[in-house]
Amino acid sequence: MKRLLIVAATVAISATTAVAGDLAKEGEKIFMTKKLGNCLACHAVNGKSVNGPGSFGPKLQFLSSWPEQALYDKVYDPYTTNPISAMPAFGKNGLLDDNQIKAVVAFLKTIK
Numbered sequence: 196m197k198r199l200l201i202v203a204a205t206v207a208i209s210a211t212t213a214v215a216g217d218l219a220k221e222g223e224k225i226f227m228t229k230k231l232g233n234c235l236a237c238h239a240v241n242g243k244s245v246n247g248p249g250s251f252g253p254k255l256q257f258l259s260s261w262p263e264q265a266l267y268d269k270v271y272d273p274y275t276t277n278p279i280s281a282m283p284a285f286g287k288n289g290l291l292d293d294n295q296i297k298a299v300v301a302f303l304k305t306i307k
């Protein structure tokens with residue numbers, strides 16, 4: 196049931212492009228901010244990185260071709276696709292809430 200709601204919500208997001216633009220901006224902020232996602236600490240993206248390119252996780256690219264649900268799941272709990280992932284489970288561990296993850300996903304969808 197929860198999954199269904201998430202799918203419904205992500206479909207709603209893609210239906211409204213103007214809203215998706217704002218959401219992507221918010222997601223980028225979460226991605227770059229230490230106290231929020233802090234994704235940049237491990238992932239180089241769009242030429243930005245800390246401690247040189249891709250310090251720990253892979254450089255993020257070509258994510259625009261990923262289905263939104265796959266991106267959501269990856270951020271929610273990376274262990275579902277990679278049981279030995281070194282990436283924190285942002286959703287499962289309550290580091291980011293549902294809306295924050297959706298914003299991050301909107302940003303990830305802009306990464307070419």
Ligand code: HEC
Nearest residue numbers: 232233234237251252253269270273277280281282283299
């Ligand atoms: C502690 C380091 C760390 C942090 C912080 C981190 N990640 Fe990761 N991430 C990884 C590692 C390591 C992998 C590769 C292993 C895997 O796929 O699980 C990965 C993989 C990914 C992938 C799959 C990339 C691909 O090409 O397969 C995505 C998408 C991703 N991370 C997004 C994020 C987002 C968004 C955040 C912030 C909310 C984040 N990560 C924070 C370490 C991290």
